Amino acid sequence: MILLALACADGPATDSSSAPPEALHVPLSDELLLRRMSLDLRGVPPDLEDLDALEADPGQLDGLRDSYLDDPLLEDRLVAMFADRWHTRIDEFQVVYGDYDLPQDLEFAFARDVGEEPLRLMAWVAVTDQPWPAIVTTDKTRATPLLGQVWPVDYPEGEQGWQTVTWTDLRPPVGVLASNGLWWRYTTNASNMNRARAATLVRLLLCQDMLSRPVSLEGSVSLEDEDGTAQAIKNAPSCVACHSSIEPLASSLFGFWTTVEYNALESATYHPERESLGVAYLEAEPAYFGQPLSGLSDLGVAIANDPRFYRCAAESAAAMLWHREVEAEDFASIEELRQDFIQGELAYRGLLRAVTDTAEYRAGALADHATEEDLDREPTLRLLSPDQFASSLLELTGFSWTSHGFDQLANDKIGHRILLGGVDGYQVTRPQRDPGLTWTLVVERASQAAADYAVESELVGGGAPRLFLNVDLAHQPGDAEFTAELEQLHRRLYATRADEAWQSAVQDLWLEVEADEGPAEAWKAVVSALLRDPAFVGY
């Protein structure tokens, strides 16, 4: 049912009166746009107070958006959005919790902390308004007490949570380029020699995918011939095109070269004495697209001086918030974002603000004259990611789905992240855009569990009100409190006001269940259904 509803929906309410006649994008209504901004920037639906403020004065929309950009929740959202592109939040690295004698109930926390380390660094640069190149020039990173216990960082004693720390093992000040989390995810070996890592940097920081370039191997040597391949890389024109850039870049990364893979001591520590190995192994001096480097310490600045770095920042921010790949047709929009970004002192929050101002972001539908190609390219209805779904359930109901220390919506080892449309960084590298069968099953189970938790803790257990603001188990349809409760739930969950038909349908459901199983079960059924509604899981 949900599948059909989402697939056939005309899209959320839009404000067609404000669309210029020739515009491709039909803007969302203000309240749904506020909901989109809140979910994208905070991971939770907007508060009632924000909806009231917007209703009283539609001119407050941008101000509310700006307050979301200042919200502490932005950091977590950026981490989640960066994760979909950087793919570092994998379930298991070559070094695992057991290598540090950590207990099994920290298995998930360990892998999650490692994977988030580079993402947290970038999010920290963003939310503290440091110029964006700091992500490749800072001597800091971010760490939890767990990472502080096993990595060479100066985690402050007595602190909790993610803190800004400095590496204590002499690694150069190059931000994410010196990140354990990044290089534990992107490993290398004796034949690859850091080449894949170099290509990863080019893809993530310059938005150029060297692996997607057409390569003709016709007449070349067999890839099984290691010596022949090594020669071809240096001499064959079809190989040299990429490898003349990749080899010198790879040569700058040998401080992260390990002599024993899977070894915690080797993997956690930077090895400055190995920096020059690239010259011996790859026969290539470190360089950045022809510009000589003295080593990794120069690489961050070289990237920061590359115009492609800024265009890539704009492009990837747009892709994150537009929920689609950026294409050639977007050149003008991306160029405008890039220039705004540079003029705005390279503050990433300014870039996010600019993206949320674009017609692409604010679209609730496409105009009638949109082509099939337009419709295929531009999704105007987004699906909640596993992160957004989990944080929204937590905010509204207090429910968090965990098992044996694992966040069940954030892992695939024993959890359901991919099933819910998420990215695991290995098997699935792009978020699911449309609902599917497994997605429906996970949403159903999570909604049921969240509804059960909210009812049991608030209405049955008498806990502090969180989801239910008006009723207790004695209230019935027809009571003012019951009606007010449904109204507030509709607004908090969907950001719009309930109409009479909806109220009536929900009351009928409540009465039907209540007759057989009582009011608590009736509320569980209602809330579970509301949380599965396309108006909740879409935005």
Added chain:
Amino acid sequence: MLIPLILACSPTTDPKGTPTASSRDTALDLAAPAWSADDAVAAWDAQDIQAALELNATLGFANPESIRRSFLDFMTQDDGTCPSGGENFGSLKCTTESGYTFSGISIYQERSSSVDGARQQSWTHVGDYKLTRPDGTSFESGGGLVSSATVGTGLAEIDLKLRGSWIDAGSNMGWFRSGLSWLLLGLGRRDAEVGELTLDGGVTTGRAVYFDDVRFSTDPDCRIEGTLSIQGDDGHWYDWQAGCDGCGPTSLQGGEELGSICPALDTWAAAAMLLVPGLEPEVMDTGLEDGP
């Protein structure tokens, strides 16, 4: 017209040297913001290089024989069931009756033979383990060591291949206690008159040092010779061209000359010579123990 525009967009650096975005002129927006770093000039002068070399030398000279001894000391705690396999163990984790814990994988082989009156002694050790004493101090490894020596009458030779990371928090040697990472090749020899050791590769004990065919010798007229590099706080490398008189020019690697220094490294150089068999401390008369 061009000059004012260029000046308007020149990079700025805050007092701590952190690159900062410069204000920009819209006419130049197609360019990337210019970022600078303090890498164009050496952050260290010659005296800084000398001080760093001398400070690093106080940790002692890493010695694979000490690592081997530490490992073999642990193996004396083998109680027959833990670790299973003796010196070649593969243990998820076990604790001996005496309270020593073994976790990980080890390979250890030693071989000794005599050929034409010369003793051939070699040993190989590969470690991916964590060994913990009852007092909680641990010896951790991730790497491999190979030592092949031939000792005959009036002549000794050694070939060393040293890789990986090694740390023993319970060691009384500074370089071992604070941790060691290396990828280093060594070739040594001695005869009745002189001993020498040539190192090629890098070692990090405290600071990273790189030996580019650096030759240590017992010859008091030439204790050290070759290009020895040390990494600065900013990540850049500084070269010292050591001459036989213990002095030589320094430079930012691939960059400016920084002046000549004569660091006090005789003790350290003598400790390096302990890697060559037959040159026991009392024979060397260096006044050294096995390191601080």
